[in-house]
Amino acid sequence: MKRWLFFSATFLLLLLGLVLSQTRKINAAVGPDALLYLLADTQRDLTVLPMAYTRISDAEEIRIGNRIARLQETDLSDEDRLIQNYVQAVGARVAANAHRKLPYRFHYIPQRYFVNAFALPGGHVYIGAGLLELMDNEDELAAVLGHEIEHIDHYHCAERLQVEAALRKVPLGELVEIPVELFQMGYSKDQELEADREGTRLAVKAGYSAEGAVDIFAQFQKMEEQMQGKPSGPVEEMSGAAIQVLTGYFRSHPESSDRVAQIRSLIAQEGWPQTATRPLQVRYIFLAYKAQDQVNAAHYDKAVKTATHSLSLHPGYPPALVALAKAKIALHDFAAATAAYKDLLSAYPADADAVRAFAGALSSKAMAEKKFSEAAQLVSFALELQPDNPDALRLLALVDLELVDVNAALQTGQKLRKLYPWMGTELVQYVNSKAEQAFAARNYERAMRFSSFSLQLQPLQPALQRQLARAEFALADFRAAANVYRGMIEDKLSDNGMLDAEAVRAYADSLGSLADHREAAGEFDRVLKPGSIGNDDFAAQVKIEAAGLWVMAGDPTKAHALTNPALPAEAFAPEHMARLGWWYYRAGKLDAAEQLLRRYLQQRPGSAGLQQTLAWVLIEKNMPRDALRLFAPERRSYRMNATVWAGESIARWRLRESEPAMTAFEQLARSAPEWTNPQWVKTLYGPLATQTIVELTTEQQRRMAARRIGAPPR
Numbered sequence: 001m002k003r004w005l006f007f008s009a010t011f012l013l014l015l016l017g018l019v020l021s022q023t024r025k026i027n028a029a030v031g032p033d034a035l036l037y038l039l040a041d042t043q044r045d046l047t048v049l050p051m052a053y054t055r056i057s058d059a060e061e062i063r064i065g066n067r068i069a070r071l072q073e074t075d076l077s078d079e080d081r082l083i084q085n086y087v088q089a090v091g092a093r094v095a096a097n098a099h100r101k102l103p104y105r106f107h108y109i110p111q112r113y114f115v116n117a118f119a120l121p122g123g124h125v126y127i128g129a130g131l132l133e134l135m136d137n138e139d140e141l142a143a144v145l146g147h148e149i150e151h152i153d154h155y156h157c158a159e160r161l162q163v164e165a166a167l168r169k170v171p172l173g174e175l176v177e178i179p180v181e182l183f184q185m186g187y188s189k190d191q192e193l194e195a196d197r198e199g200t201r202l203a204v205k206a207g208y209s210a211e212g213a214v215d216i217f218a219q220f221q222k223m224e225e226q227m228q229g230k231p232s233g234p235v236e237e238m239s240g241a242a243i244q245v246l247t248g249y250f251r252s253h254p255e256s257s258d259r260v261a262q263i264r265s266l267i268a269q270e271g272w273p274q275t276a277t278r279p280l281q282v283r284y285i286f287l288a289y290k291a292q293d294q295v296n297a298a299h300y301d302k303a304v305k306t307a308t309h310s311l312s313l314h315p316g317y318p319p320a321l322v323a324l325a326k327a328k329i330a331l332h333d334f335a336a337a338t339a340a341y342k343d344l345l346s347a348y349p350a351d352a353d354a355v356r357a358f359a360g361a362l363s364s365k366a367m368a369e370k371k372f373s374e375a376a377q378l379v380s381f382a383l384e385l386q387p388d389n390p391d392a393l394r395l396l397a398l399v400d401l402e403l404v405d406v407n408a409a410l411q412t413g414q415k416l417r418k419l420y421p422w423m424g425t426e427l428v429q430y431v432n433s434k435a436e437q438a439f440a441a442r443n444y445e446r447a448m449r450f451s452s453f454s455l456q457l458q459p460l461q462p463a464l465q466r467q468l469a470r471a472e473f474a475l476a477d478f479r480a481a482a483n484v485y486r487g488m489i490e491d492k493l494s495d496n497g498m499l500d501a502e503a504v505r506a507y508a509d510s511l512g513s514l515a516d517h518r519e520a521a522g523e524f525d526r527v528l529k530p531g532s533i534g535n536d537d538f539a540a541q542v543k544i545e546a547a548g549l550w551v552m553a554g555d556p557t558k559a560h561a562l563t564n565p566a567l568p569a570e571a572f573a574p575e576h577m578a579r580l581g582w583w584y585y586r587a588g589k590l591d592a593a594e595q596l597l598r599r600y601l602q603q604r605p606g607s608a609g610l611q612q613t614l615a616w617v618l619i620e621k622n623m624p625r626d627a628l629r630l631f632a633p634e635r636r637s638y639r640m641n642a643t644v645w646a647g648e649s650i651a652r653w654r655l656r657e658s659e660p661a662m663t664a665f666e667q668l669a670r671s672a673p674e675w676t677n678p679q680w681v682k683t684l685y686g687p688l689a690t691q692t693i694v695e696l697t698t699e700q701q702r703r704m705a706a707r708r709i710g711a712p713p714r
Contacts, residue, residue: 112130143203648661
């Protein structure tokens, strides 16, 4: 009978345990931690009862705890050590009333992502920067430290240690490399509630307000609720990560609302008076961290308030001054930013320089966003803080270039090259890259501005000189382009260097575009002295250019000398006659041009230069179909350049093939926008070509307007 009574009682207890296990509320977020905490709870529940009878000695617990603590030692900055000393002082006051008289020691973990606190066997207590940052008063710190002390005081840490030894089936003395994460996990809900109650008692006995425990658990509750939403920015994402760590720590704890309710019930039960809380003496440090986060997230108004609060608690604190100065710069309150900068300058020069660098960074950002006036304000302010700072000077030169104040940019650039030659060289290289990008994008005005600036700082740059001249030519500034080419040629002649045939042709083209053709031909002769260069192929090319310029001036004598069979023959490749034919075309002497080009095409029928030049002559004589046939070889070989696109679009338009003509013209407008400038075309090409380009441009504009309003093209 007794045996049946015992069996029935056991069965009822098991049934009650099953019911309780099913109704017990557990927070179990999805993730690998769930398995970790399940294992931890299972390990503890299986072993906690026997350990009540096999508790290890204090000496053994202290020895093992010290060994684990040594593995956690890390270098601390002076500021971190200040915080640790403060935590140690508060912890010592709270631990003075613990039941077990152990050598309690308190440690600070400076990583802000560590939103946690934990205890080791034997008396070591750790608290992370992330958890301290949540606190508003010292009483909250006392409550957290009291909670961790009670995990030691009530043998929770020791039991966790024994669980590990039991699972590994090794004696405690032989247990090595115990992972500290083992003690960062939560304990059973009953143990956590016990640590809450008894930790609060310890704090109250040490003179702290029980409201500190209420406040910190209310903070936890607020963060748990925040975790239900999705982060909306960098600061929120950082906080979200912190919440996950914090939630991991309290995974097996009761819900924060239950913990707040328990402490309030305990306050009422004990009759503790509601006393004022003490200020958290290191709070100014964490407020400065928060202010810097707000600056990084561009929440400048909030950063000002937070940094000001930090400075009210600890006037002159450098990180708070830095955050305040940065926020004020971003808000364009330069007077307040200057005041903060000056407070930093004497004692903390590196921090002061960070303020200047921030102004420069904002200026660079404004430039990237094409807010050039704002960039100028910011970089000018940076130079007020640090006159002649090399980074700021470089940035100011670039800002002035973007604002089309080349003289101001040049003045700044010259100062930079004088004071900091290496930085001046870097500026030239950077500007050159921007000039090349602009030219490649056919932004000729920008390419000209940047190239001109660079060449005034560092004159001898042949490739950049050529690019500048090409940009000026595309902008129809033919005199300026001729001057650049002339300078390049004269430099070569003075150094007895080898002349560049392409530069000579470009110089001639630029001179031929000037109004006074006779003066242009005379200048070419004075600079190059065609008769004195020699009798090689290059000399022949120079003579052809000179002859062509005189044709433009109305004097074909030199041209006749080159082409008259009755005169002594000049040594030149027949292909070069495409250039002379081109000069006849530009001079409007179409019959002479056609006769010359066809004559030399008999000798070199495959010459693309001769064919294309003749095609332009035929366009001007209103023979577009014949011109198209001459452009065809280039089209078939995919060697289409701007001249071919232009010729094809004009020829097809003259043939009333509007769609192919517009397709070619749109390609032309993208690759060589100078063709959309009628004045440029008129200077270089014949009247019929110019008229057709005007018609094509008008049609393109009409179609673009139709597309904007959604109307179908006609």
